[in-house]
Amino acid sequence: MATLIGHSSILIIAVPLLIAFLTPLIGMASKKARNAVVIVSLAFVAFLVFALARDVILNGIHIYTLGATFPGLTIPEGTMVPVRIILEVDGVSVFMGIIVAIVSLVAVIYSLSAMKGETGQNRFYTLLLLMVGGTFGMVFTGDLFNLFVFLEITSISGAALIAFRTRFADSQEGGFKYIVVSAIASLMILFAIGLLYAQYNLLNIGALAAAIQYTMLDRIALVILISAFVMKLGGVPMHMWLSDTYSVAPVSITVLLIAASQASMYALMRICFTLYGVTLDLAVVGWIIIAIGILSMFIGVTMAVRQTDITRLIAYNCVCEAGFMLVGLGVGLAVLGDVTALRTYGTAAISGAIFHVINHALFEGLLFLVAGAIFYRIGTRDLNQMGGLGHTMKFTAMFFLLGALASSGIPPFNGFASKILIYESVYQFNPILTIIGIFVSIITLAVFVKAFFSAFTGASLPKYEDIKEVPKSMIAAMTILAVIIIIFGLFPGLVVDWIVRPATDALVGQTSYINAIVGVIP
Amino acid sequence: MSKIVRTVANQLMAFVLVFGLYVIMHGHVTPGGGFQGGAIIASGVVMLIVAFGSGQIKKFLRERRLSLVESSGALLFILIAFAGIGTVFFYNFLVGSRIFGGIPPTGSNPGDVWTGGVIPVMNLAVGLKVTAGLSAAVLALALFSSGEEMEE
Amino acid sequence: MTETLIGNFPFVAAVVLMGIALYILIFRRNLIKIVMGITILSSSVNLFLVTLGYRAGGIAPIYTDAPEGPMVLPVVQALTLTNIVIAVATSALILSLVIRIYRHTGSLDSKKSRRMKG
Numbered sequence: 001m002a003t004l005i006g007h008s009s010i011l012i013i014a015v016p017l018l019i020a021f022l023t024p025l026i027g028m029a030s031k032k033a034r035n036a037v038v039i040v041s042l043a044f045v046a047f048l049v050f051a052l053a054r055d056v057i058l059n060g061i062h063i064y065t066l067g068a069t070f071p072g073l074t075i076p077e078g079t080m081v082p083v084r085i086i087l088e089v090d091g092v093s094v095f096m097g098i099i100v101a102i103v104s105l106v107a108v109i110y111s112l113s114a115m116k117g118e119t120g121q122n123r124f125y126t127l128l129l130l131m132v133g134g135t136f137g138m139v140f141t142g143d144l145f146n147l148f149v150f151l152e153i154t155s156i157s158g159a160a161l162i163a164f165r166t167r168f169a170d171s172q173e174g175g176f177k178y179i180v181v182s183a184i185a186s187l188m189i190l191f192a193i194g195l196l197y198a199q200y201n202l203l204n205i206g207a208l209a210a211a212i213q214y215t216m217l218d219r220i221a222l223v224i225l226i227s228a229f230v231m232k233l234g235g236v237p238m239h240m241w242l243s244d245t246y247s248v249a250p251v252s253i254t255v256l257l258i259a260a261s262q263a264s265m266y267a268l269m270r271i272c273f274t275l276y277g278v279t280l281d282l283a284v285v286g287w288i289i290i291a292i293g294i295l296s297m298f299i300g301v302t303m304a305v306r307q308t309d310i311t312r313l314i315a316y317n318c319v320c321e322a323g324f325m326l327v328g329l330g331v332g333l334a335v336l337g338d339v340t341a342l343r344t345y346g347t348a349a350i351s352g353a354i355f356h357v358i359n360h361a362l363f364e365g366l367l368f369l370v371a372g373a374i375f376y377r378i379g380t381r382d383l384n385q386m387g388g389l390g391h392t393m394k395f396t397a398m399f400f401l402l403g404a405l406a407s408s409g410i411p412p413f414n415g416f417a418s419k420i421l422i423y424e425s426v427y428q429f430n431p432i433l434t435i436i437g438i439f440v441s442i443i444t445l446a447v448f449v450k451a452f453f454s455a456f457t458g459a460s461l462p463k464y465e466d467i468k469e470v471p472k473s474m475i476a477a478m479t480i481l482a483v484i485i486i487i488f489g490l491f492p493g494l495v496v497d498w499i500v501r502p503a504t505d506a507l508v509g510q511t512s513y514i515n516a517i518v519g520v521i522p
Numbered sequence: 523m524s525k526i527v528r529t530v531a532n533q534l535m536a537f538v539l540v541f542g543l544y545v546i547m548h549g550h551v552t553p554g555g556g557f558q559g560g561a562i563i564a565s566g567v568v569m570l571i572v573a574f575g576s577g578q579i580k581k582f583l584r585e586r587r588l589s590l591v592e593s594s595g596a597l598l599f600i601l602i603a604f605a606g607i608g609t610v611f612f613y614n615f616l617v618g619s620r621i622f623g624g625i626p627p628t629g630s631n632p633g634d635v636w637t638g639g640v641i642p643v644m645n646l647a648v649g650l651k652v653t654a655g656l657s658a659a660v661l662a663l664a665l666f667s668s669g670e671e672m673e674e
Numbered sequence: 675m676t677e678t679l680i681g682n683f684p685f686v687a688a689v690v691l692m693g694i695a696l697y698i699l700i701f702r703r704n705l706i707k708i709v710m711g712i713t714i715l716s717s718s719v720n721l722f723l724v725t726l727g728y729r730a731g732g733i734a735p736i737y738t739d740a741p742e743g744p745m746v747l748p749v750v751q752a753l754t755l756t757n758i759v760i761a762v763a764t765s766a767l768i769l770s771l772v773i774r775i776y777r778h779t780g781s782l783d784s785k786k787s788r789r790m791k792g
Contacts, residue, residue: 021596067612169778633738
């Protein structure tokens with residue numbers, strides 16, 4: 001068991017890749033065997049993630065050097081810098097890993113019935129496992145170029161999955177927009193990595209953080225990296241691909257795309273807090289991220305008000321929630337150098353933002369799965385054509401209400417816990433930001449109430465007389481997310497103490513990250 | 523295409539295959555490697571598609587065969603990476619053994635193929651995958667624009 | 675000033691290519707031209723990376739029958755090779771999506787083949 005946990009960081013990345021390449025061979029033989037193998041392997045990966053999370057939270061950072069004689073050998077004999085690809089798993093990495101593990105399991109369980117009639121399902125599961133492996137790789141790696149490679153793996157398989165149902169024209173358009181935006185963002189990231197390598201001859205994040213001085217080329221690299229990662233996570237002004245893409249993909253893929261966007265948010269946190277740390281102009285960069293967050297909140301919710309397509313509405317809500325997280329992170333970054341402010345409200349702001357990451361993945365995932373269930377039964381996403389579905393689709397209506405209340409920050413659901421952390425800490429930094437945040441949450445509630453009433457309540461339309469509830473595996477997937485939302489809402493203190501606080505400590509203190517790689521600097 | 527083009531393409535494919543395999547297997551001593559050699563063989567397949575037309579080639583390069591070769595190349599890569607997990611994942615366990623196990627001298631040396639450990643085997647796996655993958659992609663695009671589909 | 679521009683000519687060429695690619699991506703509407711813009715952007719980043727590794731008077735970083743002299747940096751050449759492989763996969767995917775869009779909407783103009791607005 002101890003050796004399993006010792007190797008678990010690479011097993012979590014390599015087992016989905018192995019099963020992805022095994023799936024076409026098994027699928028040629030039997031379909032049920034292939035589905036069983038995929039679910040069992042993702043359950044095994046989830047078990048490994050939870051075991052690794054417990055070990056990292058109790059015992060500290062995990063290091064894994066690929067190809068050395070033992071996993072901790074970062075700097076071998078005769079070299080003075082870390083060589084080989086090094087996976088470095090700390091508190092915030094396992095936090096993201098937990099999100100991806102839960103989301104991927106839910107997505108596969110949902111796909112079992114949602115993808116039943118489609119052809120080419122071997123390729124679907126191969127691409128899905130590749131995307132899951134790529135997202136795990138993005139959050140566990142400690143090397144900048146490895147981050148770029150896994151980002152590309154996730155983007156390309158994601159784009160292929162968005163355009164999977166080739167009979168819909170808008171899916172192809174959504175996939176095209178996603179791959180164009182991803183290609184431009186990734187090439188800009190590679191340009192910035194080239195700039196950093198040219199100066200310091202290092203690609204490892206920990207070693208680079210120890211060596212970095214804030215020269216002019218480093219500033220250029222920082223600007224390029226921040227813009228590229230904000231482009232990938234859907235912040236304003238590069239948010240327009242998000243609504244086109246999330247609304248037309250198969251909804252189990254949309255749930256994974258949300259996890260991939262949160263992995264880009266993780267990469268942004270890594271760059272700002274760990275790679276650059278206190279060498280930044282903290283106030284300037286912090287306020288820029290806060291400004292991007294405020295714009296995202298505002299534009300996200302105002303665009304959501306005028307949507308008639310239910311999945312586009314939820315996608316614009318995603319933009320709005322990303323704004324909340326960026327505001328919390330920006331406040332934490334702006335006070336990173338000031339010890340008293342950090343202790344009073346800085347760590348609370350970062351904790352609120354990190355807690356909101358997992359809550360966002362959960363309730364947005366639930367809302368998208370409900371919208372997909374409606375589309376599965378009635379074949380349209382237009383709110384004007386829906387009405388009275390709640391009489392027959394009782395579970396689906398309940399889950400939509402749950403997700404909508406959680407998203408608007410209503411107690412006792414999980415959105416309230418993370419949003420109140422953000423409101424309270426940001427208020428002490430600047431009260432206007434909190435007022436804007438509360439105002440945006442009220443409009444979010446209004447938008448979702450409108451959607452719920454037009455889709456589920458009212459008189460049943462005659463053409464929907466014989467609509468039944470959706471198949472059991474889709475209900476099971478939605479139930480998993482709903483149960484976790486309720487548990488996180490009822491016991492937020494436990495969640496913050498167990499998984500959010502170690503993540504915040506890992507982000508705020510970059511020295512433990514650096515010392516794990518290069519040893520204690522004298 | 524005319525008979526001259528078809529005959530020359532047939533004869534040239536042998537040389538393309540030999541050169542591609544040379545680039546794949548010597549990837550650890552000379553420039554090249556898995557992707558480069560695989561791309562060379564795939565460009566040979568493109569030459570055959572141009573000479574004979576995609577309708578004829580699709581009877582030979584079926585989807586199942588290409589998928590099988592591609593998956594086995596990728597599986598060989600990942601399984602060799604897993605085979606070293608007794609020590610560490612991706613550990614080069616063939617160094618010092620009888621297969622590809624020589625240790626080259628430092629500095630400038632006449633390159634010996636029987637060195638490198640796991641690297642030439644992984645080059646071969648990547649070469650298989652890239653050949654099958656790129657050939658399938660080009661054949662699918664060529665068939666798609668004329669309205670047909672790949673054979674099962 | 676002109677001496678530094680001529681002395682660092684590959685860097686200048688990489689930035690000019692990047693400018694051309696960004697101009698195409700922002701102002702051109704034909705879908706195939708957008709694909710070409712992404713390819714040119716990828717080429718400019720590859721050129722930038724390879725030029726970073728150059729050392730004056732250097733030879734290729736291969737030990738087989740190597741002549742005397744300093745070698746250029748090999749790590750950036752590995753980064754460039756990986757980027758070329760990624761660009762091949764991206765181009766294959768994006769071209770097949772363009773063919774599908776053309777099949778569905780009959781036009782390669784992004785203003786006419788857009789279905790989703792607002």
